[in-house]
Amino acid sequence: MKNARLLMLPLRHIVLLGLGIVMAFPFLWMLTSSLKTNDEIWSFPPVLWPAEPMWANFAEAWTAAPFGLYLFNSVFVATIIVLIQTINSAMMAFALTHMRFPLANALFLIILVSYMLPVSATYLPSYVILSNLGLIDTYAGLIVSNAVSVFSIFFVRQAFLQLPKELVEAAKIDGASNWRILWTMAFPLARSSFVILGLITFIQMYNNYFWPSLITKNPDLHLVSAGLRSFFVEGGAYGMKWPLVMAASTLTILPLLLLFAVSQRLLMKGVSHSFGVNKG
The missing domain is CATH 4.10.280 (MYOD Basic-Helix-Loop-Helix Domain, subunit B)
Structure with missing residues (x-):
């Protein structure tokens, strides 16, 4: 053996x-x-x-289209969305796991059911809402429309369920508010899960293509995916400028590679903590 x-x-x-x-x-x-x-x-x-x-x-691909602007748009929008989703997901998940209020289970069931809806089914009502708010073709529209994620709420809820309820109850007995318990106790204890969630959300928003293309027509608001597609088509890349397309594609994934290189140790540590893997 x-x-x-x-x-x-x-x-x-x-x-x-x-x-x-x-x-x-x-x-x-x-x-x-x-x-x-x-x-x-x-x-x-x-x-x-x-x-x-x-x-x-x-250099030719970089100057052929405003890829600097596309990269800024994607990094800026993705970073703001990560921060907003982290805050509202933490608050919602904490309420569902460590606060008692009527219809808590019904609320969580509604959240799960909404996660089962096809994404395409939400495009029309979301577009109408953004149009009524005057947020079409704006940074705010890109951010607000992705400010809440059912997956993020569910993910953080699972992380908070692993926290000992005795600690939360002891903190409440000592007079700590729910807000203080969330950000000084629950959040630090579940930080590995938030690291994973932040990376997943950033990559998803950075690579987002279809929805931003629907609500932004101004080229100055294009994210890297839409900008690359525009360069691919308008630059006559079909059979003509494939080296430039490949160079532009390489440039667009560099931020993700740098992010992974910087956060690799945190990501591996977060995965180990999330799955309860302990080193020898």
Whole structure:
């Protein structure tokens, strides 16, 4: 049995390495294609690395469209949404788990049922509401329409359910308000879950395409996904400027790669805490 385990360990590593290469290959191909000429992209057999890397493709793609503005819009909107969702999700989840009020279970059931609705079913009423409020084609419209997330409420609720109720009850007996208990006790104890939620929400909002495209027509408000699509179509990229499209795509995912590199340790620690994994 011991020999079998020793043989399985390197096999497992080889399988995981193979899966990692398969998952990373599209990104590697995108990066190398951004350094190629158009002929090298369409060459057969395919060329993995260009004969002469065209580093100027990045500068040309950056100046061909206002990608700096697109990146700012996406980072700004996603960051504000993460902050707002963190606050309102924490308050709602705390109320559902550690406060007693009539129809609490009915409220949670309504929240779950709303999560089961197709996203497309909410587009029309949401658009009408934003139009009546005068928030179409504005930063506020992009932010307000994503200020509440049912998934975030449910996720934080599950994290708060793991907190000992005795601590909350003891704090109430000592005279602490619900607001103080939430932000000085519950929030710090569940911070790993909030780290995961913040990263998931940021990536989701950063990559959001369809809904922002519906409520924003002003090019100055385009997020990176809509801006990249606009550059892809208007720049005549169909069969003509694929290296620039690949370079622009690489530029747009750089903030996400940097975010992951910076928060990797926090993310792994958060996952370990959330699933109760303790190191030896």
